[in-house]
Amino acid sequence: MTGNIMIVGVGGQGTLLTSRILGTLLLSQGLDVKLSEVHGMSQRGGSVITYVRYGEKVYSPIIEAGQADYVLAFEQLEAARAVGYLRKDGCLLVNTQKLEPMPVITGAMAYPEGLLASMQKRCRTLCVDALSLAEQAGSAKCVNVVMLGVLARQMKFSVDAWTQAIRTTVPEKFLAMNEKAFALGLQYSAE
Amino acid sequence: MKELLLGNAAVARGAYEAGVRVVSSYPGTPSTEITENMVRYADVDVEWAPNEKVAAEVAIGASLANARAMSCMKHVGLNVMADPVFTASYLAPPGGLVFCVADDPGMHSSQNEQDSRHYARASKILMLEPSDAAECKAFTKEAFSLSETFHTPVFVRLSTRVSHSQALVSLEEPEVRQPAPYVKDATRVAVPVNSRKMHIAVEKRLEDLRAFAEDCALNRVERHGSRIGVITSGISYMYAREALGDAVDYLKLGMVYPLPSRLIQDFAKGLDKVYVIEELDPYLEEHCRTLGIPVIGKEAFSLIGEYNADMIAQAVLGKPLAKEKTEPMEALPVRPPVMCAGCPHRGVFYVLHKMGLHVAGDIGCYTLGANAPLNSMDFNVCMGASIGTAFGMVKAQGRAFGQKVVSVIGDSTFIHSGITGLIDIVYNRGNNTVLILDNSTTGMTGHQDNPTTGKTIRGVPTKQVDLELLCRAIGVDRISIVDPFQVKELEKTLREELQADEPSVIIVQRPCALLKGVRYEGRYQVTDDCRRCGQCMKLGCPAITRKDGIVSISPIQCIGCGLCANVCPFGAIVKEGSR
Numbered sequence: 128m129t130g131n132i133m134i135v136g137v138g139g140q141g142t143l144l145t146s147r148i149l150g151t152l153l154l155s156q157g158l159d160v161k162l163s164e165v166h167g168m169s170q171r172g173g174s175v176i177t178y179v180r181y182g183e184k185v186y187s188p189i190i191e192a193g194q195a196d197y198v199l200a201f202e203q204l205e206a207a208r209a210v211g212y213l214r215k216d217g218c219l220l221v222n223t224q225k226l227e228p229m230p231v232i233t234g235a236m237a238y239p240e241g242l243l244a245s246m247q248k249r250c251r252t253l254c255v256d257a258l259s260l261a262e263q264a265g266s267a268k269c270v271n272v273v274m275l276g277v278l279a280r281q282m283k284f285s286v287d288a289w290t291q292a293i294r295t296t297v298p299e300k301f302l303a304m305n306e307k308a309f310a311l312g313l314q315y316s317a318e
Numbered sequence: 319m320k321e322l323l324l325g326n327a328a329v330a331r332g333a334y335e336a337g338v339r340v341v342s343s344y345p346g347t348p349s350t351e352i353t354e355n356m357v358r359y360a361d362v363d364v365e366w367a368p369n370e371k372v373a374a375e376v377a378i379g380a381s382l383a384n385a386r387a388m389s390c391m392k393h394v395g396l397n398v399m400a401d402p403v404f405t406a407s408y409l410a411p412p413g414g415l416v417f418c419v420a421d422d423p424g425m426h427s428s429q430n431e432q433d434s435r436h437y438a439r440a441s442k443i444l445m446l447e448p449s450d451a452a453e454c455k456a457f458t459k460e461a462f463s464l465s466e467t468f469h470t471p472v473f474v475r476l477s478t479r480v481s482h483s484q485a486l487v488s489l490e491e492p493e494v495r496q497p498a499p500y501v502k503d504a505t506r507v508a509v510p511v512n513s514r515k516m517h518i519a520v521e522k523r524l525e526d527l528r529a530f531a532e533d534c535a536l537n538r539v540e541r542h543g544s545r546i547g548v549i550t551s552g553i554s555y556m557y558a559r560e561a562l563g564d565a566v567d568y569l570k571l572g573m574v575y576p577l578p579s580r581l582i583q584d585f586a587k588g589l590d591k592v593y594v595i596e597e598l599d600p601y602l603e604e605h606c607r608t609l610g611i612p613v614i615g616k617e618a619f620s621l622i623g624e625y626n627a628d629m630i631a632q633a634v635l636g637k638p639l640a641k642e643k644t645e646p647m648e649a650l651p652v653r654p655p656v657m658c659a660g661c662p663h664r665g666v667f668y669v670l671h672k673m674g675l676h677v678a679g680d681i682g683c684y685t686l687g688a689n690a691p692l693n694s695m696d697f698n699v700c701m702g703a704s705i706g707t708a709f710g711m712v713k714a715q716g717r718a719f720g721q722k723v724v725s726v727i728g729d730s731t732f733i734h735s736g737i738t739g740l741i742d743i744v745y746n747r748g749n750n751t752v753l754i755l756d757n758s759t760t761g762m763t764g765h766q767d768n769p770t771t772g773k774t775i776r777g778v779p780t781k782q783v784d785l786e787l788l789c790r791a792i793g794v795d796r797i798s799i800v801d802p803f804q805v806k807e808l809e810k811t812l813r814e815e816l817q818a819d820e821p822s823v824i825i826v827q828r829p830c831a832l833l834k835g836v837r838y839e840g841r842y843q844v845t846d847d848c849r850r851c852g853q854c855m856k857l858g859c860p861a862i863t864r865k866d867g868i869v870s871i872s873p874i875q876c877i878g879c880g881l882c883a884n885v886c887p888f889g890a891i892v893k894e895g896s897r
Contacts, residue, residue: 137653138655139658147484150322150484151322154322154486159486160322160484160485160486161450161483161484161485162322162483162484162485163479163482163483163484164324164482164483164484165426165482166347166348166350166351166427166482166764171655171656171657171658171683171686171762172653172655172656172657172658172860173653173654173655173656174652174653185485186556186557186559186560187556187557187559187560187626187627188450188479188483188484188485188553188556189479189557189626189627191626191627191628191639191640192628192638192639192640192643192646193638193639193640193641193642193643193644194639194640194643204650204651204653205653207647207650208647208650210644210645210646210647211643211644211645211646211647212643212644213643213644214640214642214643214644215642215643215644217644226860226875227860227863228651228652228653228654229653229654229656229689229690229691229858229860230651230652230653230654230690231651231863232691232855232858232860232862232863232864233690233691233855233858234864235690236651237651238651239650239651242647245647246647249644249645249647250644258874267874
């Protein structure tokens with residue numbers, strides 16, 4: 128069986144670093160791993176998706192509709208966009224932060240109301256105010272690692288393995304802050 | 319040892335292990351990280367060239383002087399380097415010579431969706447196509463060796479999902495190679511008398527390569543005892559494996575030019591149905607058809623965009639990949655890419671929009687100026703084209719049109735191929751106005767240095783092209799330098815330069831907000847003086863939003879550039895703590 132984790136957010140929210148920490152973790156468990164990333168134009172404040180797939184042998188680097196075990200979402204609207212990628216009993220972990228896309232800023236479209244409730248109706252959904260926790264850890268930029276902590280609680284890997292993966296991936300300068308962000312995410316209990 | 323590597327990083331690793339000595343490229347998504355990763359290897363002479371043509375020429379020269387050399391580019395970059403590449407095919411220089419080209423099916427970051435495999439056939443150059451990072455390394459290594467064995471340059475063709483996916487790669491020790499001393503060989507002067515002989519050798523080489531393709535390990539048959547066969551290559555193989563597993567037989571082609579006709583015929587023999595699964599053009603499909611094999615190709619699969627496993631499962635097995643899925647949510651607002659908060663380009667497009675000018679666009683972050691609410695780009699074509707196209711428009715519409723159109727081009731793109739367009743305008747007595755958006759970097763591809771930044775790819779200080787002196791040297795007499803955040807001054811300068819009946823260049827200078835060392839102090843906020851005129855909303859800044867008519871600036875998104883304060887007619891936007 129292939130495990131599938133999808134990370135979605137807005138360009139600049141650190142989906143790349145998150146998928147790389149996950150990749151390092153999964154590699155340390157002796158698994159085959161494939162990650163798919165987004166670079167270039169789409170990174171500039173647009174919707175960004177990275178895929179993490181692992182198992183005995185992984186072929187495609189892409190997660191498709193109905194395949195994801197987890198969707199880790201750094202923003203509400205991006206979470207909503209990714210819901211259909213979850214398998215029936217998959218789990219959505221969503222940072223409740225809202226970032227308005229340009230069509231909303233220009234007034235061409237409205238930011239949808241009641242997204243969280245609609246998502247909760249469709250699938251198992253954990254809502255997290257990751258922004259507050261990230262600020263508590265030292266920077267709004269750590270939202271991604273807070274959410275990784277929330278994911279860690281759902282998965283079977285040891286905290287040691289997660290910590291090790293963070294240590295080998297995150298630059299020294301930001302390590303303490305990210306370790307704190309991870310710990311806050313890990314402690315977070317929405318249920 | 320195994321490491322998780324990006325496809326592009328694996329290409330770099332493969333070249334390193336093959337003992338590559340020279341790598342010269344121009345950045346272009348999705349190929350950029352290959353060359354960026356070469357920096358990890360101290361012994362390799364790696365550089366950013368001003369454009370792909372020069373990059374290819376440097377690699378060809380290094381190969382002529384017996385070194386293993388590589389040049390990497392995106393698909394449209396191959397168009398720029400095509401001229402030297404086609405003749406390099408004839409010259410067959412002695413050092414292993416690899417051109418690594420990354421296509422972009424689905425156009426994640428490109429202006430078109432061309433299929434570079436046609437180039438292999440047109441230039442008669444061997445082409446390999448890896449399916450993941452492990453193959454990226456292995457095939458790149460193999461490419462150098464094949465180049466020297468068969469006296470040919472070799473293409474390694476990637477696509478976005480191969481370039482930008484990570485997979486496990488086994489690392490091996492690099493070969494240590496010293497280029498043999500250079501000896502002149504005048505038969506390599508490509509004049510007709512020599513080229514006629516070289517062409518004969520090229521055709522002979524292709525015969526040898528066709529024979530090689532039949533048995534080489536790069537092409538692989540996987541039998542699962544099925545009555546259905548799939549012929550595929552590159553990322554499509556991975557999608558097919560994902561979708562169809564062991565339910566079909568596979569012919570996975572790692573070498574896509576020249577193709578192994580006998581192998582294909584043998585594979586198809588006895589099968590009830592043969593599908594050809596390939597993104598973009600029916601390249602493999604057409605070859606199969608010339609062999610008389612009745613394959614199923616583009617009637618079942620699209621010519622357009624990326625493939626996925628679900629689409630293949632539906633077409634071949636008649637059922638979706640996932641049995642049950644969570645119900646998707648519909649009609650959500652899209653989130654297109656935008657200029658970042660603090661982007662220096664924003665001021666330029668705000669002014670161009672306000673003045674209602676026609677804008678001939680170019681390739682870079684500033685292409686985002688086409689999107690709402692800035693909406694100020696008429697079209698774009700390719701790298702450097704903003705200048706020549708605007709000149710052509712003035713020729714078509716009459717000289718007075720020169721007052722209504724501007725060219726907008728970045729610093730790196732101007733050096734790449736904008737300068738020649740400007741020379742054309744000066745030489746042929748045009749009156750166009752060209753804006754060079756100098757943000758001190760190559761932004762869109764992720765901040766590479768270029769000849770105007772004063773640093774090499776390794777960060778070593780070097781000479782810096784002086785854009786003003788360069789324009790002056792080619793005969794532009796009217797040159798101004800403006801800060802794009804001083805919108806009034808920029809507008810005034812534009813008005814003056816558009817009026818002038820001679821070529822003008824406006825160098826709009828401010829560094830990219832994402833560059834290290836670019837720091838703005840504080841954050842801005844909206845005060846009670848706001849009259850809700852909406853002027854600031856015309857900037858399209860992701861930090862500025864409006865709810866029920868009330869404008870606010872997100873303290874998380876704002877980086878403190880202050881452009882909004884410059885455009886507010888009521889002084890209602892101020893720095894936090896300034897009142």
